[in-house]
Amino acid sequence: MSLIPDHPYLVSEAGGSLIITVPQLLTVNEADAFRSFLEERLNGAEGLKRLILDCAQTRMIDSSGVGSLVMLLRRCNQAGLAMELWSVNDQLKLALSLAGLDQMLTLVDGSDAITQSTLDAVPERGSLTHPSVRCWPKRVIDVVGSGIGLVITALLFIPIAIAIRSEGKGPILFSQTRCGLMGRRFRLWKFRSMVTDAEALKHTVTNQASGAIFKNENDPRITRVGRFLRRTSLDELPQFWNVFIGDMSLIGTRPPTPDEVEIYNVPEWRRFDVRPGLSGEWQVYGRSKVTSFEDIIELDLRYQRRWSFSYDLRLIVRTFRVLLSKQSGAM
Incomplete structure (x- = not known):
């Protein structure tokens, strides 16, 4: 596992799989930056069979985050790559379910890709939905x-x-x-x-x-x-x-x-x-x-x-x- 300079994402490759950690907050600015980084990374990748997004650190996602996942899924489909989400918490599952993505993505509960030491300073996750909902x-x-x-x-x-x-x-x-x-x-x-x-x-x-x-x-x-x-x-x-x-x-x-x-x-x-x-x-x-x-x-x-x-x-x-x-x- 390695940290890419200028990008706070842990990245590893193994057996034709690209594994990247999802940010703690997958909201407007973070989601856009994450999507741009991944699309750039996929453009230069060869021999990949699947993209694995490790969500162990993710504590907040909104509709912009869902939008970034939709765009990445579309990009993976065009490239013939499978897209999987690991360590999906209840909040993320709810967001994916509301968007209908839970039937389109492979969700994996467990993950060995990230240690828990980085999670100690993470604040309590915010509410998924707008107060009106x-x-x-x-x-x-x-x-x-x-x-x-x-x-x-x-x-x-x-x-x-x-x-x-x-x-x-x-x-x-x-x-x-x-x-x-x-x-x-x-x-x-x-x-x-x-x-x-x-x-x-x-x-x-x-x-x-x-x-x-x-x-x-x-x-x-x-x-x-x-x-x-x-x-x-x-x-x-x-x-x-x-x-x-x-x-x-x-x-x-x-x-x-x-x-x-x-x-x-x-x-x-x-x-x-x-x-x-x-x-x-x-x-x-x-x-x-x-x-x-x-x-x-x-x-x-x-x-x-x-x-x-x-x-x-x-x-x-x-x-x-x-x-x-x-x-x-x-x-």
Whole structure:
């Protein structure tokens, strides 16, 4: 085992395996530096069969840390390397489970690669999740609010379905894969507001947004009924089901698509520290007028910094004001 100059990582190679210790804190800056170091190391490596990350010292990981592991796993898959995690503690297992990575990575409980002497000065590990995720009153409001929303959805389902079908055949509901807490993927539901072959026609539409998002205010794929549904936010009613089962919250961050996440850098994974929301700062303070990826990230991170239960309640009230003033737009 050797210590690489300018990098606080213990590294060893044996039998076609590269073994590297994971930092004590795998958060924004540490995660980005660790990923960069490993990718550089893998670029110059030959004859490797697997990458082993020893997590014996790791005491804190957030969504940025999870993002770095996702990027490393993608890099290993491209290079034909197996990626394993050793000495995985309960907190890390929880983070991997939330992100769905526990089914994609090989996890090994024991490790002889690191002694315990370096752990004596390590502080108690912090909490894995953002306070909003651990706030039970917020979850109660989510369940009660989404329950009421589902009742409203049931009452309006038939007239909305008839309106959608009046413009041609196709499904009433539209589902799309989005990324939620810790980057875990889930199916987001809406009333269909576009033509049935919208995804196939996407390349024909100009993207008016910048960065890792796609927007067009006059998207020709949106149907006449769909424009009304989006203008009134009725297309989003089925998302109350996502809130009810815990994939989303009434108030949170904007849920991105996997295509957006594919081009994220590690720091941008911080938005996954909280559950995505049916509404949030991007809805109240900008919504469809926000076309910059950087602005969306800033709104999401600002919500995390400002969060309190009372702040959520204020955003719920402001969401109703936006809807009543007819200044809403599509997610």
